[in-house]
Amino acid sequence: MQIKQITWNLNDTNNDTTELRHCSNCGKTVPFTDTMIRRHNANGKNIYRFAIYKCEKNHTWNKKLEIYRTYTGHARVVEERNSQPTKISKILIEQLV
Numbered sequence: 001m002q003i004k005q006i007t008w009n010l011n012d013t014n015n016d017t018t019e020l021r022h023c024s025n026c027g028k029t030v031p032f033t034d035t036m037i038r039r040h041n042a043n044g045k046n047i048y049r050f051a052i053y054k055c056e057k058n059h060t061w062n063k064k065l066e067i068y069r070t071y072t073g074h075a076r077v078v079e080e081r082n083s084q085p086t087k088i089s090k091i092l093i094e095q096l097v
């Protein structure tokens with residue numbers, strides 16, 4: 001039997017994903033837009049989850065979302081893709097099986 005594993009990250013695109021913030025590269029307060037890309041950073045016993053925001057001139061700001069404690073009983077997870085998300089309005093299940 002073949003098993004297909006599909007991981008979805010569903011985002012509400014109606015939410016405002018822009019924040020006004022000082023950009024040290026631009027030298028002024030500019031709007032930063034959420035790229036919907038997430039990254040994790042480990043630091044000692046903590047794992048940080050960041051949202052990657054970009055200003056209009058493509059400068060990056062990592063907004064800290066959550067902090068997790070590391071633990072010894074690890075579970076295998078599907079690696080989060082570090083690429084631009086795609087917008088899909090229709091999913092044909094028949095094509096996936």
Ligand SMILES: [Zn+2]
Pocket residue numbers: 023024025026027030055056057058059
């Ligand atoms: Zn900037």
